[in-house]
Amino acid sequence: MTDTLTLPPRTGPTPSRRPHLISGPATGLFLAALLAGLVAALVVGISIGSVNLPLGQVWGVVWAHLTGRGAQADPLLSQVVWEIRTPRALLAALSGAGLAVAGVALQALVRNPLADPYVLGVSSAASLGAVLVPALGGTALAGAFGVTGAAFAAAMLSALLVYVLSQRSGRLLDSWLVLTGVAVGYLCAAATTFIQLQLNPGELQGMMFWLMGSVAGASWPDLGVPALLIAVCVAWLALQVRALNALMAGEEAAIAIGVPVAALRIGLLVAGSLLTATVVSVVGGVGFIGLMIPHMARFVVGADHRRVLPVSLLAGAVFLVLVDLAARIADRPNELPVGIFTTGLGVPFFLWLLRRRVKGGGDAA
Amino acid sequence: MRLDLAGVSARIDARLIVDDVTLTAGPGEFVALVGPNGSGKSTLLRTVYRSLRPSAGIVRLDGRDLWRMRPRQAARHRAVLPQHGQAAEGFTAAEVVAAGRYSHKRSLARETSADRAAVGTALDRVGMGWAADRLVTTLSGGERQRVLLARALAQEAPLLILDEPTNHLDVGSQLLLLDLIRSLGLTLLAALHDLDQAAAYADQVVVLRDGRVAGHGPPAEVLTPAFIEEVFGVRAHVGPHPLTGRPHIAVASPVTMPDEPTTTT
Numbered sequence: 017m018t019d020t021l022t023l024p025p026r027t028g029p030t031p032s033r034r035p036h037l038i039s040g041p042a043t044g045l046f047l048a049a050l051l052a053g054l055v056a057a058l059v060v061g062i063s064i065g066s067v068n069l070p071l072g073q074v075w076g077v078v079w080a081h082l083t084g085r086g087a088q089a090d091p092l093l094s095q096v097v098w099e100i101r102t103p104r105a106l107l108a109a110l111s112g113a114g115l116a117v118a119g120v121a122l123q124a125l126v127r128n129p130l131a132d133p134y135v136l137g138v139s140s141a142a143s144l145g146a147v148l149v150p151a152l153g154g155t156a157l158a159g160a161f162g163v164t165g166a167a168f169a170a171a172m173l174s175a176l177l178v179y180v181l182s183q184r185s186g187r188l189l190d191s192w193l194v195l196t197g198v199a200v201g202y203l204c205a206a207a208t209t210f211i212q213l214q215l216n217p218g219e220l221q222g223m224m225f226w227l228m229g230s231v232a233g234a235s236w237p238d239l240g241v242p243a244l245l246i247a248v249c250v251a252w253l254a255l256q257v258r259a260l261n262a263l264m265a266g267e268e269a270a271i272a273i274g275v276p277v278a279a280l281r282i283g284l285l286v287a288g289s290l291l292t293a294t295v296v297s298v299v300g301g302v303g304f305i306g307l308m309i310p311h312m313a314r315f316v317v318g319a320d321h322r323r324v325l326p327v328s329l330l331a332g333a334v335f336l337v338l339v340d341l342a343a344r345i346a347d348r349p350n351e352l353p354v355g356i357f358t359t360g361l362g363v364p365f366f367l368w369l370l371r372r373r374v375k376g377g378g379d380a381a
Numbered sequence: 382m383r384l385d386l387a388g389v390s391a392r393i394d395a396r397l398i399v400d401d402v403t404l405t406a407g408p409g410e411f412v413a414l415v416g417p418n419g420s421g422k423s424t425l426l427r428t429v430y431r432s433l434r435p436s437a438g439i440v441r442l443d444g445r446d447l448w449r450m451r452p453r454q455a456a457r458h459r460a461v462l463p464q465h466g467q468a469a470e471g472f473t474a475a476e477v478v479a480a481g482r483y484s485h486k487r488s489l490a491r492e493t494s495a496d497r498a499a500v501g502t503a504l505d506r507v508g509m510g511w512a513a514d515r516l517v518t519t520l521s522g523g524e525r526q527r528v529l530l531a532r533a534l535a536q537e538a539p540l541l542i543l544d545e546p547t548n549h550l551d552v553g554s555q556l557l558l559l560d561l562i563r564s565l566g567l568t569l570l571a572a573l574h575d576l577d578q579a580a581a582y583a584d585q586v587v588v589l590r591d592g593r594v595a596g597h598g599p600p601a602e603v604l605t606p607a608f609i610e611e612v613f614g615v616r617a618h619v620g621p622h623p624l625t626g627r628p629h630i631a632v633a634s635p636v637t638m639p640d641e642p643t644t645t646t
């Protein structure tokens with residue numbers, strides 16, 4: 017046929033407005049600003065602690081170690097900054113980034129913005145795996161896995177269970193996935209509570225703190241494995257951003273567009289579980305980041321994963337560095353678990369953002 | 382692009398929904414799939430857009446087995462306008478349509494001017510160019526349907542599958558959409574609810590009943606009053622459309638509606 021028809025345009029009732037708070041070329045600037053914010057948060061986070069250190073000296077020590085030259089005036093100062101505070105701040109950044117990206121992966125997996133590592137039971141399972149190791153004492157099983165390995169194994173096992181139970185005639189049902197995840201999460205939480213009751217009070221104190229989340233006591237060797245695993249997961253997700261966008265339009269639409277949906281969903285489940293288990297096994301249960309940060313990213317830059325992924329990654333890192341800072345200075349010289357702060361600071365801010373968004377546009381994500 | 386279904390059967394939970402269906406859509410031909418609710422129309426279409434693997438039979442595009450293609454390769458051959466088109470929150474119309482370019486892209490490739498042109502052309506063609514930067518959640522149901530059609534067009538595939546494309550559209554939009562897809566020169570396979578639209582627009586109709594082909598051929602030959610009554614349980618009048626001269630089908634309930642308006646005393 018020679019002439020193709022064109023439907024007559026329907027003009028909209030209102031003049032066009034910018035669809036997202038930040039779009040187009042401004043996105044690059046926003047990412048640069050987030051990166052600068054992360055560096056600033058890290059430096060501030062390193063300088064403040066039981067003893068406050070001048071920013072200039074902190075920067076001097078970090079610079080000296082990064083470049084391998086410069087005067088190292090005070091060995092004690094150098095040790096506090098480089099051996100204690102820097103790994104702690106970096107672990108907070110890594111954990112925040114990992115949890116935020118886990119949220120992006122899991123929300124795309126179930127196409128439900130309410131999904132996060134907690135909703136799908138992955139966090140609870142990882143915690144159960146982690147408490148099992150001290151509970152089993154020095155048995156061969158516990159020794160072979162270690163806390164990280166046990167948390168990861170439990171997280172993957174629960175994710176697999178949830179995934180299999182949510183299938184119906186070869187299709188993954190989103191609503192079942194959430195319901196099954198919540199149920200498995202409760203089961204793991206109950207088992208964790210039972211194990212805690214078997215421990216003596218001394219062990220319990222440490223375990224409670226750990227279950228609420230903490231980046232205290234981080235050292236350089238603790239950073240390697242999480243950094244590697246998070247880098248691998250983020251790199252894989254970065255290759256899938258277009259497919260994730262297509263998946264948001266529904267399973268059948270994604271198949272029609274050419275996305276290998278089944279393989280993609282298995283990959284998302286593995287990546288989400290791996291990220292969650294990695295973080296939970298190192299810093300314990302830190303809630304809400306996986307749910308909240310991707311939402312905030314979408315509020316600001318829209319739902320396109322080409323922007324949501326990098327923004328979530330950086331915003332999650334900045335957020336947990338700042339939260340760890342707050343946890344250290346709120347009740348000096350005591351430290352509070354960061355889990356209290358992620359939720360305590362996060363929930364009011366999130367609700368405010370949500371209300372504001374609904375009032376402004378009527379299209380809350 | 383020629384579409385052949387040969388002896389296709391499909392099961393859901395071991396229940397046979399589509400039973401040994403054979404049909405052909407030649408290049409540029411519009412084949413309408415009609416049948417009562419539950420006759421297997423949507424399930425049959427799922428075997429063509431690769432959401433449900435046939436339990437028996439084969440689906441061929443220009444002689445090649447669709448189910449042996451890689452996902453992206455299949456997507457370059459056939460596009461789909463699904464029945465339950467969902468508008469994901471937080472995406473603009475242009476971003477939704479850009480997803481249709483997936484099969485033409487490598488994972489990390491940047492958007493090229495060809496991609497942007499395809500997106501713009503597709504949006505203009507459905508009359509939605511003005512909405513490129515609007516969030517799809519702010520559009521009306523009919524406008525969203527147009528955006529989803531634009532996404533399928535941006536795929537630039539020679540075969541277009543449509544599952545009840547006129548659902549949720551007002552009557553004017555329904556006819557405009559059918560006029561548009563007919564003008565594209567693509568091979569079309571569409572499940573349609575409205576017998577009158579099937580008769581007016583399709584080159585061939587395939588009538589499904591209980592998962593089997595009850596009749597197929599040009600609308601004027603297949604959709605006779607007796608056959609419509611047998612399959613759909615309604616009385617039917619078939620004749621030229623008073624305005625267009627195309628085949629026209631008027632239907633009436635077999636029991637409750639009287640032939641003439643009557644007055645009661």
